[in-house]
Amino acid sequence: MGTVVEAANKGANGSIPQKNPTVVFVLGGPGSGKGTQCANIVQHFGYTHLSAGDLLRAEIKSGSENGTMIQNMIKEGKIVPSEVTIKLLQRAIEENGNDKFLIDGFPRNEENRAAFENVTGIEPAFVLFFDCPEEEMERRLLSRNQGREDDNIETIRKRFKVFLESSLPVINYYDAKAKVRKIDAARPVEEVFETVKAIFAPKNEKAD
Numbered sequence: 001m002g003t004v005v006e007a008a009n010k011g012a013n014g015s016i017p018q019k020n021p022t023v024v025f026v027l028g029g030p031g032s033g034k035g036t037q038c039a040n041i042v043q044h045f046g047y048t049h050l051s052a053g054d055l056l057r058a059e060i061k062s063g064s065e066n067g068t069m070i071q072n073m074i075k076e077g078k079i080v081p082s083e084v085t086i087k088l089l090q091r092a093i094e095e096n097g098n099d100k101f102l103i104d105g106f107p108r109n110e111e112n113r114a115a116f117e118n119v120t121g122i123e124p125a126f127v128l129f130f131d132c133p134e135e136e137m138e139r140r141l142l143s144r145n146q147g148r149e150d151d152n153i154e155t156i157r158k159r160f161k162v163f164l165e166s167s168l169p170v171i172n173y174y175d176a177k178a179k180v181r182k183i184d185a186a187r188p189v190e191e192v193f194e195t196v197k198a199i200f201a202p203k204n205e206k207a208d
Ligand SMILES: Nc1ncnc2c1ncn2[C@@H]1O[C@H](COP(=O)(O)OP(=O)(O)O)[C@@H](O)[C@H]1O
Pocket: 028, 029, 030, 031, 032, 033, 034, 035, 036, 037, 140, 141, 143, 144, 145, 185, 186, 187, 188, 189, 190, 192
C-alpha cells in the first residue's frame, strides 16, 4: 500500500510517473502548417517536437508487427487505435530528457484524448489550433512533395472528413475549458509564426 500522495501520483496504468512534463497539443487540419510551425517553436522556445504521424510512419519503417495495419489506416486517412499511438508518444516522452513537448497531430478524436489523459495523467497546458480553409490546405498538401502515400486527392478528402467529424470535437472540448489558442493559419509562414510567438510569450524565449 502506498501513501495517499503516491496513489494520487500514480497513472491509471499503475506506474509512478516522474513530474509531469508540460505538453502543448498542436492541432489543425491536414496541411494547416502544424509541422512547419512546430519546427519554429522548437528553435525559439526549446520544446521537443513529437509528431504522432511521424512516429507512426517510423513504426511502419521499423518493420513492427503493427506496421501493415498502420500503413493501411494512414492510406485510408483513418485514425490508428489509441493504444498504438499513445505507446509511441509515451515512449518518446520517457526517452527524452526535456520537460516540455509539442504533441503535433494528436489527439485526433475524443477517444484518443480521453485515453491519453487516463494512461499518462497528462493534461495539456494549452492547445494551438491552426485554423485554415480546406482549399488552402488542399493546395498545400498537393504540393508538399514528401512522397507521402496519403497526399493524394482521394485520401485528402477522406482526411478532411475525419478532421471535421472526429478531430474538431476535441478542439471544441478544450475550447470549453478555455485552453484553445486559435491561429489564422492561412497567412504566410512568417506571419503565422508572429502570432504563435505572442502565445508562447517573450519570457519563455531562449536567450541567444
Ligand atoms: N503558412 C503557410 N503558407 C504556405 N505554405 C505553408 C504554410 N505552412 C506550411 N506550408 C507548406 O504546406 C505544406 C503542409 O505543411 P505542414 O507543416 O506539413 O502541415 P501539417 O503538419 O499541418 O500537415 C508543406 O509543404 C509546408 O511547407
